[in-house]
Amino acid sequence: MRLTSFTDYGLRMLMRMASSQDRAFSTAELAEEFELSRNHLSKIMQRLSRGGIVETRRGGGGGAVLARTPHDIRLGDVVRLLEEDQPLVECFQTQTNTCSLDGRCRLKARLRTAETAFLADLDRSTLADIALPPLSADA
Template structure:
């Protein structure tokens, strides 16, 4: 199973926000700390806000914060939501498989995809923020700029 870069970044942004101790960081600060493009981070944050997982506060003292739903969100549910329910196999060009409704490889791939998501279901955003993952995430907080 291969995730899009967008889907890969979303749980990492959520985990980064879960360990924040110095107040709400801006999207730019998160992007800088995680060494990802600010424009891409902004798109991820916008989608996470739309899903009700992140709160965005504007103005002085503003920034990003996890909502209660964001803190307890299942990583599997987040990945499912971001990856969508499209076909497992994306045929580039050409026509769809003629026996599409009875295609056994497609069904097996769909089951494999669901098994992948199911393996992520028990993890919440808070789960990976403990040891050994939490300390490196906390180290990212130290890269914030002084106001």
């Protein structure tokens, strides 16, 4: 199983934010830290905000903060949110499925079971379990 870079960077940003919960993170700061375009990071942040994982504030002293404690954010929920428009295989996307084997394929059920097990395993962990140690400048 492979996660998109969208999800990879989303998880990294959350790990960083969990390391310093007492402060807001600007998109510029996170983009620089992860060497990622601000535009791409903003899209990830919007998805996390829409999903209730982060809250964003504009203006001076603004930025992004976790909307819940790291102990209350399940990794499986984050991955589901960030991967919601990226099915594991084409046949999982009912609207655009053009697989000629659909309805006869024995692989689809096995892949669905594997995906479910993968997400269930991630549901056993929270953001608190993977939070980065605080940077010395944050301490």
